[in-house]
Amino acid sequence: MANENNNNELTLKIYKAFANNDLAQWNGVIHPDVKLNSPAGRGLAGIETLKSFAGAFHAAFRPTVDLIDHYVAGDRGLVTVNLHWKHDGEEF
Known part of the structure; x- marks a missing residue:
């Protein structure tokens, strides 16, 4: 169970970094x-x-980035998000 919690923390860190544009x-x-x-x-x-x-x-x-699901299986992780966006900023 402790390893599962560490995996959850890892995928949440990946999600939060993207959601908050804190990519470092x-x-x-x-x-x-x-x-x-x-x-x-x-x-x-x-x-x-x-x-x-x-x-x-x-x-x-x-x-705006909403977390849908996240998990780790072996050496792979998955973070599923729902994006709410409008192209009103810089060129992409």
Whole structure:
């Protein structure tokens, strides 16, 4: 049970960092060679690229981020969010 609580804290940290645009919190938590594929960009790689992408997303869309679900299974974690946004900021 203690390990499950640690896993919950890890996924919550990832969520809160994105929701609050405090992306430096991802250092040491997300693998440095993370891969990102989304409708807005495919084949992106690396933690700095992910943080840059997420920062640009926040600057352009000013989202509210609601947590839907989060869990860890083995060495993989999943955070599911609902985004409320409007493109009224910078270019993305």
